[in-house]
Amino acid sequence: MSDSAPAGSTALFSLHGMWCTSCALAVEGVLKRAPGITQASVHYPTATVYVQGEAQAIALATLAPRVSRIGYRLGELEAVQDAAERLEQEGRYLSLRLGVAAVFGMWTMLASILIYAGAVPAGRIELVMAWVSGAFSLPVVLYAGVPFYRAGFRTLLARRPGMDVLVSLGVLGAMAVSVWLLGQGSVEVYFDTAVMLIALLLVGRLAETLCRQRGLKAFEALALAPGDVTLEREGQIASHPLSAACMNDVQRLAPGETLLLDGELMSAGWFDTATLSGESVPRYLVAGQRVYAGYRFIEADGEVALRLRVNATPGERRRDHLCEQMRLLQTQKGELHKLADRFAAWLSPVALVLALITLPVAFMLGASLDEAVVRALSVLVVACPCAVGLAVPLATLAGSDQALQRGVALRDPGAFETLARVRAVAFDKTGTLTAGRHxxxxxxxxxxxxxxxxxxxxxxxxxxxxxxxxxxxxxxxxxxxxxxxxxxxxxxxxxxxxxxxxxxxxxxxxxxxxxxxxxxxxxxxxxxxxxxxxxxxxxxxxxxxxxxxxxxxxxxxxDPPVEDGRASVRALQAQGYLTALISGDRQGAVSWLGEQVGLAPNACYAQRSPEAKARLLAGLASPTLYVGDGVNDTLCLAAAGVGVAPMQASDAAREGAAAQLLRPGIGGVVQLLRLARRTRNVMLQNLVFSAVYNTLALGLVIVMAVPPLAAVLAMAASSLSVTLNAARLAWAPVDGDPAKGSP
Missing domain, CATH: 3.40.1110.10 (Calcium-transporting ATPase, cytoplasmic domain N)
Incomplete structure (x- = not known):
C-alpha cells in the first residue's frame, strides 16, 4: 500500500512489534478510535492490518503516528520473505528467553521444593534457601519476563489491558511480596510462582510463533520463484532481472517456460493454464488474449519463441492480487474469535479491580498487612486463566490426533471450532472429486x-x-x-x-x-x-x-470421480450439508461429474475463475468448507471457513489449507466433520468448567485467606481436569465408515 491510500477506502499494512493477541487487540482498539475509520482488524498470525474508512484517514502517514504512540510500528505491507525472516528472528528471541527461564527457573523450583518438603533444617538454612530461590529467579523475572511487561504497558496505553497485564502484575507482585516477606524473616516466599508463570507462558508464545511461521508458507507457495526474463528493447534481445521489467515491454518466451509477468499475446500459442483455471487440458490462446504469471507456455504456431506485451509487473500481477486478497480474507474474524476478544477485554480489568478491593477489605476485616497483600496476590494468580487457556487447545490437540489416525492432518487445530458449525461443503473438480487420471x-x-x-x-x-x-x-x-x-x-x-x-x-x-x-x-x-x-x-x-x-x-x-466420491457426497447430504461443485473446467465435464457423484445440476458451477469461485463460495450458507488442490483454489481455501487440500494437492493449496487429506478420495472430509462436532462438545464442556472454576476460585480467595501456592495448586487441579476431559476424546474413537452418514 502506498502512503496515500486509494479511493477504494480500504488498505492493508504490516504491523511490527507485536508480541501476542493482546497486542493485536490494543492496536485494533487504537485504530477503531481514529477519526474517519469505519472498520479495523488486526490478524495476529500474519501481522496484517486491515482498515476501512475515508481515503485520507486510512493513509499510512495518518495511522502510523497513532500506532507508534503505544510502541508499535505500522508499515507498508511487507513481502512474504521479509515476514518469514522477521518471524524466524522472533522465534530465536523467544527460544533464548525460554532457555534462560528453564535453566535458572529449575534452581528456583528446586530451592522452593526443599523448603516446602522440609528437607532442610529449619531456621537459618531455610532462610538461606529462600534467598537462593529468589536469586535464581532474578534472571527469569528481569530478562525472560520483559516481553510480558512491555506488552502489558503498551496495552494499558491503548486502554485495552489483556492477559499480559495480569501476568505482569502477578509476576511482579509475587516478587515484591516475597522480598518483603524475606525482609521480615519469613521463608514463605513465592518466587516459584513468578517463575512458573513466565516459563509456561513463554512455551505457549513460542508455539504460537512457530504456527505463525507455518501459516506464512501459504503465501510463499503462491509466490513465483524469482528469475530472469527475456526482453526486446531497441532491437536488442537480452535477459534481464524480473524487477527490471516495465509496462509495455515485449517479452519473448521459449517452449516450456513459465510466465513470470502478466501480458497480452502478440501471437498465438498453446498454454498450460491449470495453475489459475484448473483445466487439465492445454488451451490455445490467440493474439490479443491476456496471459498471466504462472501459465506455462507449451508451443507457438510455426514459431520457436512467442512474444507478448507486458501489462503487469511484479506487485501488480493477477497472482500478486490473489495473494493480497488471501491476506485480506485472513484479517476477517469469525464470531467465536470476536467472542474471545470480548472475553479478554473484560477479564483483566475485573481481576485487577477485585485484587485492589481485596487488599483494603481484608485489612479492614482484621487481617494483618502482609496477609492482606498475600490475599490480593492470590486473587491475581487465581485470575490468570490457565484452565481457560487450556480448555480449547487440549481438546483440539486430542481431536487433531484422532483426525490424524483417520488420515486427516490439521494444519490449524483452531479450525475445529468452525468445522463443527459448517453448513455448506464445496468441491473443486480435477484432482479433488476426480483423481486427475482420464x-x-x-x-x-x-x-x-x-x-x-x-x-x-x-x-x-x-x-x-x-x-x-x-x-x-x-x-x-x-x-x-x-x-x-x-x-x-x-x-x-x-x-x-x-x-x-x-x-x-x-x-x-x-x-x-x-x-x-x-x-x-x-x-x-x-x-x-x-x-x-x-x-x-x-x-x-x-x-x-x-x-x-x-x-x-x-x-x-x-476424468472419473474418486472411488469414494458418490458415497461421501451422499453421506454429507444425509447429514444436512449443502454440497456444491465449483470448477474452472468446461460445463459438460462438470455436469457429468456432478451426476456421477450425486450432485444436483444446479449445484454444479463451471468455467469459474479463481475470483469468481471465491465470490460464489461466499454466497453459500456460512460457514463453508472448501476442498481444492490447485493454485487456482488458494483464494477459495482462504475465503472458506475451513479449507481442505486433498492428498495430491499442489504446494500452494496444501500450505493455504487448514487441513490436508492423507489418503486418496474425500472420505476424510466426512470423518473430519463428524469428529469436529464431538471435539466442539468437549471444548464447550471445558470452557464451562473453567468459567465455573474461575468464578468460584475468585469468590473463595476474596472471602478467605488462600496462599498463592494454594492458588497455583488450584490452577494445576483445574488444568488437570480439563486435560482429563479432553483425553476422553482420544479414549473414545469415532467408529464407522467415512461414507456412512451417521454422526
Missing amino acids: RVVHAECRDALGGDFHRKLAAATRQSEHPLAQGLLRWALESGDKQNEEEDASRVVRLDEVAGAGRVIAFERGERWWMGSLGWLGERGVTLEGAAHQADHAFASQVVVADERGWLATFYLA
Whole structure:
C-alpha cells in the first residue's frame, strides 16, 4: 500500500512489534478510535492490518503516528520473505528467553521444593534457601519476563489491558511480596510462582510463533520463484532481472517456460493454464488474449519463441492480487474469535479491580498487612486463566490426533471450532472429486480392434505426459495383449508432436498415424468420414486417430470421480450439508461429474475463475468448507471457513489449507466433520468448567485467606481436569465408515 491510500477506502499494512493477541487487540482498539475509520482488524498470525474508512484517514502517514504512540510500528505491507525472516528472528528471541527461564527457573523450583518438603533444617538454612530461590529467579523475572511487561504497558496505553497485564502484575507482585516477606524473616516466599508463570507462558508464545511461521508458507507457495526474463528493447534481445521489467515491454518466451509477468499475446500459442483455471487440458490462446504469471507456455504456431506485451509487473500481477486478497480474507474474524476478544477485554480489568478491593477489605476485616497483600496476590494468580487457556487447545490437540489416525492432518487445530458449525461443503473438480487420471468411456473404430492396434496405440502414447495420452495408454495396456511392441510393427521410429493439438507417428514398417483433435486432423487434410462427435459424449474429451486411409478410431475420455466420491457426497447430504461443485473446467465435464457423484445440476458451477469461485463460495450458507488442490483454489481455501487440500494437492493449496487429506478420495472430509462436532462438545464442556472454576476460585480467595501456592495448586487441579476431559476424546474413537452418514 502506498502512503496515500486509494479511493477504494480500504488498505492493508504490516504491523511490527507485536508480541501476542493482546497486542493485536490494543492496536485494533487504537485504530477503531481514529477519526474517519469505519472498520479495523488486526490478524495476529500474519501481522496484517486491515482498515476501512475515508481515503485520507486510512493513509499510512495518518495511522502510523497513532500506532507508534503505544510502541508499535505500522508499515507498508511487507513481502512474504521479509515476514518469514522477521518471524524466524522472533522465534530465536523467544527460544533464548525460554532457555534462560528453564535453566535458572529449575534452581528456583528446586530451592522452593526443599523448603516446602522440609528437607532442610529449619531456621537459618531455610532462610538461606529462600534467598537462593529468589536469586535464581532474578534472571527469569528481569530478562525472560520483559516481553510480558512491555506488552502489558503498551496495552494499558491503548486502554485495552489483556492477559499480559495480569501476568505482569502477578509476576511482579509475587516478587515484591516475597522480598518483603524475606525482609521480615519469613521463608514463605513465592518466587516459584513468578517463575512458573513466565516459563509456561513463554512455551505457549513460542508455539504460537512457530504456527505463525507455518501459516506464512501459504503465501510463499503462491509466490513465483524469482528469475530472469527475456526482453526486446531497441532491437536488442537480452535477459534481464524480473524487477527490471516495465509496462509495455515485449517479452519473448521459449517452449516450456513459465510466465513470470502478466501480458497480452502478440501471437498465438498453446498454454498450460491449470495453475489459475484448473483445466487439465492445454488451451490455445490467440493474439490479443491476456496471459498471466504462472501459465506455462507449451508451443507457438510455426514459431520457436512467442512474444507478448507486458501489462503487469511484479506487485501488480493477477497472482500478486490473489495473494493480497488471501491476506485480506485472513484479517476477517469469525464470531467465536470476536467472542474471545470480548472475553479478554473484560477479564483483566475485573481481576485487577477485585485484587485492589481485596487488599483494603481484608485489612479492614482484621487481617494483618502482609496477609492482606498475600490475599490480593492470590486473587491475581487465581485470575490468570490457565484452565481457560487450556480448555480449547487440549481438546483440539486430542481431536487433531484422532483426525490424524483417520488420515486427516490439521494444519490449524483452531479450525475445529468452525468445522463443527459448517453448513455448506464445496468441491473443486480435477484432482479433488476426480483423481486427475482420464479414462476411456467410449471408443469407436473403423475396423475390428485387434492386438496389433492396441500395441501401436500404446507405443504412440507411451512417451507423452499429456493426461489424455496417459488415459489412452492405460486403455491400450488393459485391453491389449502383452506382446512386446519392440518385436513387431508397432515400434515407433519417428514422432512429431504439435503441443496441445496432436502428434504424427511413424512406425517401423512405414505406417503413419495422426492422433489429436478433430479440428487439427481436418486442417492437415486427413479424411475424417465417420469421425463426427457424438452428442451423448459431449462431456468427454475427444481424441481422433487416423492412418493413410483416413479415420481409424475415436476415443472419448473423461476424468472419473474418486472411488469414494458418490458415497461421501451422499453421506454429507444425509447429514444436512449443502454440497456444491465449483470448477474452472468446461460445463459438460462438470455436469457429468456432478451426476456421477450425486450432485444436483444446479449445484454444479463451471468455467469459474479463481475470483469468481471465491465470490460464489461466499454466497453459500456460512460457514463453508472448501476442498481444492490447485493454485487456482488458494483464494477459495482462504475465503472458506475451513479449507481442505486433498492428498495430491499442489504446494500452494496444501500450505493455504487448514487441513490436508492423507489418503486418496474425500472420505476424510466426512470423518473430519463428524469428529469436529464431538471435539466442539468437549471444548464447550471445558470452557464451562473453567468459567465455573474461575468464578468460584475468585469468590473463595476474596472471602478467605488462600496462599498463592494454594492458588497455583488450584490452577494445576483445574488444568488437570480439563486435560482429563479432553483425553476422553482420544479414549473414545469415532467408529464407522467415512461414507456412512451417521454422526
